[in-house]
Amino acid sequence: MAKALWPGLAALGLLALCGCGSSTGRPPQKVTAAPLEREVFVQSIDTVSTLEATDEIELAAQAGGRIQRVLVQSGQSVEAGQLLLVLDQTQLKADVAALQAQSKSDQLAFERLAGLAQEGAATALQRDEFEAKAIGSRQALTAKLADLSYKDVRAPIAGVISDLSVKAGDVLQAGSPFSRIIRNEALQARIDVPAGQANRLASGQLVQLLDGQGQRPVAKGRVTMIDPNINAKSQTLLAKAKIENSQGMLRDGQRLRTRLIIGAERHLAIPFEAVTRQFGQTFVFVVGTPAQWKKDPGKTPLATIERLPAGSNVALQRSVTLGPLQGDRYPVLKGLSATDRVILSNGSGLRHGSPVRLKQP
Template sequence: MRHPQRLLLSLAALITVSSCKSEAPKQPPPPKIQAVSTQMAEFTEGVDTVSTLEASNLVELAAQSGGRILELKIKQGDEVDAGQLLVVLDQAQQQAKLAEDKAKADTAKANFERYQYLSKTGAASQKELDRYRTQYIAAEEKVKSTEATLNYNNLIAPSPGMVADVTVKVGDVIQQGQVFTSLVQNNELEARVEVPAVFASRLALGQPVLLSAPGSETVIASGKVGSIDPRVNKKTQGLLVKAVFPNEDGKLRDGQRLRTRVQIKAQEELSVPFAAVTQTSGQSFVFRLGTFEELKANPGKADLEKLEKGIKAGKLPADAQFALQTPVTVGELENQLYPITKGLEADQKVATTNLLNLKHGMPVQVQPAKAN
C-alpha cells in the first residue's frame, strides 16, 4: 500500500521543477558606454618634405693679409663680438716686401726726375719722359698697396656670431684670401623647402611652416613662408619656398635636416574622436546612437521582434538608445580627431568606449563622461 504523504511530496517536487523550467533566463543589462556628439573642427592640409636649415647671417672669414700665425685667439664654438681680435700674424715677409717696393719706388722717382730735367734741355724726348712718369706712379701705388696689406696684420671679427670649424693653428702660414673659419648667427635660421609644383596655385606668403625631427610628430619650431621662387626646377618639378624660423634658444642648428610641413589649407570639417572609430577589412565604422525607429530602418541582424517585446514589457525604456554600426569615410588624423567626409551628420552621438563589446542593434546605457 502506497503512503499518501510520499505521493504528495513527489507531486509537489514535480510541480516545483516544472515551474523552474518555465522561467526565462534573465538577460544581461545593456552595456554602459560614453558618447560624444559630432562637431565641427579645423583641419589643415599640408605638404610634407625634408628641408635643410641655413643661417640667415653666415660670414666666411678670410685672411686679408698673408703671414705666419703668431696667436690664435678663437676656437670652435666661441661666441665673438664685432671688432674682437681673432688672429695675430707675423708679417716679416710683408715688411721685407714693403722695403723692396719702397726701394723700387725711390729708383723710379730718381729716373723720372732725371728725365724730367733732360726733357727740359732737349736731351730726352717727351715719349721717354712719359714712360718714366708711368713707372714712377706705378711704383708709388705698389708701396701704398703693400702698406695697406700690412695694416691687416691683426684679423678682427667683422660681426658678432659663433665660431665654426677653425682650419688653421698657431705656426701655420696663411695666405691672403684664405678662408680659415666662419661666423654663424643662429638666432634666425632659414629653411629651403621644395614643394611640388602642382601646389603652386595654393601657396601663399605667410602660410605656417612646421618643423619636427625625422620620425616624430612633435613640432619643435614654427615659422612662415617668407618667399616663393617664381621658377620651377626643370629636373625635380619643385618650387623653392623659403621660411624663416626664430631661434633665440639656439636649439636649431645651421645645416640641420628636419621634417618640414607647409600648411596650405585650413577648413572646418565634421569630426569625431580617434576613440570612436574602428577599422574592419579596410572600412572605418562608428557606433552611432539611435532610436528603435532608426534601428528598424536598418535592422541588419538585430532581433527586432525580441527588442520590441522588451520595450512593450517595460524591460527596455521607450526612449532606449541603440548602437547603430555606421560606415564612415575619414580623413587624416589630426589632434586626435578624424575628419568625417561621409556617413555622419552634425550633432549625432557616437560611442567612444566599450566598442569591442558592441554589436549593431544592441541597446546601450549612456554614461556621463568622466571629469578631467
C-alpha cells in the same frame, strides 16, 4: 526518463525568453558618449625642408703670415669684432717703431723750420719741403699700422664659428679662407613641395617646422619665395620661407619635417579614442535607438530589435571618412551629423546593435 527532462528544458526556454537583461540576450554595456562639435581644422601640405643660413661669411685674413695664436674653436659663438687669430707681428712691429721715430723726427724738424721761416731765417720753400716730409712720414706710419692691424683677425659679424681648419704654427695666405661664421638666428627654409600641390602655394602662407615625430611645431615662418619651375628629377617645387630661430634650436643644413598651412575649415570633430579601424575601413559608434537600428539592422532579425524597450539605447556602427589627425581630434568629412552622440569608452567590445547604458558624468 524522458518525462524527467521536460521540466529542465522548460526552464531553459524561460531563460532564453528572459534574454538575461535585454531582448538581444546581452546586458547593456556602460559607455561614455559626447555630442559632436565643430572645430577649426587647418588644410596643410606635409613635406620636408632644409635650413640654410642667410648670413654666412667666409673668413680670410687680409694679410698673410704664420699663426701665433688661435683664440676660438669650431662651434663657438663670437661677437662682431672679437679677436679670432693672431698672426706673427715681429717684423711689422719693428717697422712701426722705426716709422714712429721717423715721423716724430720729421715733425720736430718741420716745426723748427716753420719757426725759422716766421723769423725770416728760412725760406717758405724750405718750410714746405719739411712739411711734406713730415706728412709723408705720418702717412707711412698710418699705412704700416693698418698692416699691423691686419695681423689681428677679427670676426666681421656675430655668429658661430664653423669648420675651423687652421692651428697655431700654420702659415696663412692673404685672402685664403680658413673658416666661416654662420648666424643661425636668421635661417631660411628651402621647402620641397610636391608638384601636384604647386597650385595651392601662395606667398605669405604659414610654415611650421615639426619635431622628429612630425607632430609638434618647433619653429615657424612665412613663405617668401616660390620658384616658377618644377624640378624635373624630383618633381618638386622649391619654396623658401624665413624662419624665426631666436632660441637657437635650429642649425644651418638641418633637414626637418615641414607643414605648409594653406587654409582652414570648420568640421565636426571626434576624439582619437572614438575611432576604430577594421579591414581598411574607419568606424565609430554612436548612441542610437531601436527605431534607428531598424533602419540598418545588419544581420539582426527585425523581430529581435522590436522586442527592445522603446526608451533603450544601442550602439550603432557608422562608417566615416576622416581628415588627417590634428592634435587628438579628427575632422569628420562624411558619415556623421551634428545630432549624433559618439561613444568614447569601451568601444572595443561593442558591435552594431549592442545594448548600452550611458555613464552619468
